[in-house]
Each structure stands twice: as structure tokens, then as C-alpha cells.
Amino acid sequence: MKVLISGGAGFIGQHLARALTGSGHEVVALDNLHPQVHLDPEGARAAFPGGVLVADVADEAAWSAIEGIDAVVHLAAETGTGQSMYEQDRYRRVNVEGTRLAGAFAAEHGITLVALSSRAVYGDGTPDRPSFEDDPHHPVSFYGETKSLGEAALEDAAQRVGITTIRPQNVIGPGQALHNPYTGVLAAFLAMLREGRPLTVYGDGTQTRDFIHVQDLAALIAWAVEHPAEPGAQRILNAGTGTRTTLLELAAYAIEGSPHDDVPIEHLDVHRAGDIDHACASLDRLTEVGAPMPEWTSREAVVDFIRWSWDKPGAASQAWDLALEELAQRGLTDGTGSAG
Template structure:
């Protein structure tokens, strides 16, 4: 959210440079047989929901609702609370973050650029990836790192909203399998979700980590909320299964244990999370 120009520079300009190199057939580029872009669930923004009469794609939640502790999304047509369903690849693309916008453009650059260059290309829309090896220092790489660092430093965890907001946490080995399948599959010009298809709420993530670390840090549900956060998004994997043969093998309980075992072999330093929270607060992005 804070380094808009950097997101655009790396995700959009970096990708356009790559395509230029391929278009000019610079040294080595003729051996590129396929492009696979690490796209993101962030391009969907809020996921797919069942409204009163049809599937709906809620936009940003009403600040009044959020201030009153109503965190669920409403059906934009009826105003009823809507129910999240798996988000498929034909769902509305309406990113709610600058990062999501840059990933959407990056995906389109690769799929469109690949087609015009005659290089088969595939986009994989990763859900929330986690696992051994992920950065424990960068506060933007996800809540498993953030919560782990806090718990291992003996600090409390402050959970936003009511803790029932969900994400689809997919273990790194499954992401690698899906990526290898996309490299080998005879498909082109398509986008695929990569996740587990399971929604896990943020409070459960904190509790699972605390249990794995045997920590007694307190988990506090604060009711605070971040402007622009989505409430739910989890993957519909039908297309990835039928075209790529992708079926995730690691459920959250096993994956989080493997992650926590690895974290305990690492030197845990400041994740920069508290700094990022004060920065969000000072910019009016955390309420």
C-alpha cells in the first residue's frame, strides 16, 4: 500500500521488460518454451458470494458497518448479508489493493504478450502461500510469519475484525506441484486458481500457531479493521484439477505444523509488523 511506484515498477515494468527481451529475441530468449506467471488471488479483491437471488461480488465494505462491528459483506443488490462461496476463475476481477491491480496487469501482460509472441503462457492465481523458507522479516508476506514472530517473542497477538475473516492457506509444496503441472500441461492462455479450496479463519490460524509453539501469548480480538481488506476469499479448484490434474495434498493442520517446526530452527528477529501497524494507523488505514 505504501510503495505504489515500487509495486508498479517491479510487477508491471519488470514484466514488460521481460516481454521486450522475448520480442527482440535477445540472446537465450529463443529457448523459452512457456511462460508461467505467479499471479494472485488479490486480483479478485473480495471473493464470490451467494446473494439473495444470484452470485454477487461485493465491493469495499461500508465504513459504518465496520465501525459497528458488522464485518460480513452485503449483497450489493438486496443489502442482505451474503455468504462466501468458492471463487472460480471466471469470477469478477476487482482488486481492492494497488498490489492486486499490479498483479492483474502483470497477468494480462503475460497472457496477451505470450499469445502475440507465440509462447504458450499460463497464469497461476496463488492463494495465501505459506511454508518453510518464507520470509520471517517482511511484514507483508503474511500472517503466519507475523503471528509466529510475535508468539516467539512472547508478545500478544491482536487480531483484526472479529477473527472470523478467512483466507485459503496453501502449503508451498502444493504450490510447487501446481507450478510444475502448469509448466508441463498442454494448456495456454488460461488462468488457474492454486489453493486448498478450504477457508481458514484468522483466529484459528493464531490458535494453531500458539498450540504448535506451546506459547502462552494472549490472542486478542480487537475489532480494529484495515481499510480495503477483504473479508473472505477461497479457491474453486475445479479448473485446476481438470486441466492440470492439481489436487492439494497438505491440509492446514499438517502444513502449519511443518511451518512451525521450521520456524523454530530459525533466528527470529523483529518482523517489522508493529512498525507497519503504526504506519497504517498514522496514514488512517487502520481503524
């Protein structure tokens, strides 16, 4: 099969491309090589094991120029929760219109589509119940809203071709964009550890997340390509480990993966617009459909990320400080902002 991967030169796309080519498939990427994601755009292009069409996923003309594709994986997205609150046009254009065009392309050519959504569509969870695929959407960030609208934009196409929509939890692993302050808290922890700074945790650190290794997500996406959904309603699948990790546990795992032993942890009294307290995926449906289950625990995934990233360029805590400062200036944070 020849598989088109939108956003294919990025973090998840590179892992997926290797998984697919390892199974005998051919891959091609549609990617704009945006500098917020790619510190070395040409290096990312060269690393992709197939051709790379440098174009905008929300440009209909870009899709019209593509031929000879047997399946589409739509990964391209704007993903910064905080940034989405003040760059709404950009996020709407890529995450909604780009997704609609991916669906229209798949429907026009009669080929299967696997689209990446987000756990952000569920909104804030609870500490004692995971999110299930049939739960209602209650996004609390504009990013989550665009991912919910992106799913809705695929409904017409799903009546004509099989569409699998995957909602990953927090994805971590080798290859993340370490310079991007919207990558996530773990890259921020990496930067602080490398600079010998205390780890800064927002709030009391009891917030929970579900961290999935990128290789496990790539394996699930590849399975969905090879086991396409039937036309009709979208086949929705969660992706995660099904276990919770508190931010304090995350900090401890990050320290474990570093050369350091005794690193102080500071708590910052701040809450950013769009942040949630709890997230965890139910994996019941993965079991029901026979999809591959995750092999990495969250702890193993965190340690692997820190050790791989330790000597890589890009991570600097100043970028996260500036991103938080910008949110504060735009009135998108609350709390005292004081450390304790």
C-alpha cells in the same frame, strides 16, 4: 529443460528450483536479492541450485543478456498489500513492467511462460462462494491492481507462446522471509508466540483465508512448466486448498505448532487499507486439466511452518507493530486501534 526463474532465490523460487532439479531440469535465477526479502542475500544465492543473475526484473537490459533458456517461470514481484498503497511506483514498475518484459522475452524466444499472479485480483470474496478463474477482477489494493494489470500485460505474448498464469491464495511454509513485516499474519503470529505475547487478531477473527503449502504450489508450477499451455488466451489456474480457515482457527493452528499450550488471543479494532474479509479458491479447473491437487491441509501447513520457523532468526513483532504504525500515519487504517 533449462528453466529461468525470476525471483528464483526467494521463498517460492527455492522450493520450485528443488522440485525442477529433482525432475532432471536445469535452473537459473534472475533476482535482485532485495533486503526486504533476503535477510542473508549471499546465503540465498548459495542455496539456489543453479546460477543466479543479480539484476532487476524490470530492467530490459537484464532480460536481453539471458540466453539458452527453454522455459520461464516469472515469480518476481512486490507483494506487500499495505505497502503497495504508498509505494505505488515501485509496485507498478516491478509487477506490471517486470511481467511485461517476462512475457516479451518468452515470446521473442518462442518458449513457454508460467507467471505467478495472485488471488488479490478477485478482491473481497464472500463467506459461502469460492473464487473461480473466470470471475471478474475487483482488486481492493494497489497490489491487486498491479497483479491484474500484469495479467493484462501478458495478453499479446500469449498469442504467440503458451502462457499459464497461476493465482495462488496465501502461500506458507519453510523458507518465508520472517523479518519482512509484509510476509503475512502467520509470521506475525510466530513472532508473538516466540516472545510470549498474546496473539493479536485484527477484527473479530471470523475473516477467512485459504492457505496453501509452498510445496504444493511448487508442484503445480512445475507441472505447468512440463505441461505448457497452447498459444492463445492465457491458461488461468487457481492455487489453494479449496477450504476456508478463519483467522481464529489460524491462531489455534499456530499455537498447536508451538511449544505453548495456553496463549491468550487479543482482538484489535483496526482495518488496513487493502485488507479483505474473505478469500478461497475453487479448484475445479485444476481437476479439469489434470493438474496436481494439494496434499497439505491448511492446518498441516501452518503447523509445519511454525515448527520449522521456531528457531530461525528474523521474526520480531516490533516489525509488524512499526508497519501498522506507518500505515496509520499515512491514513491507511481505520477503527479505534484498541485491543479487546
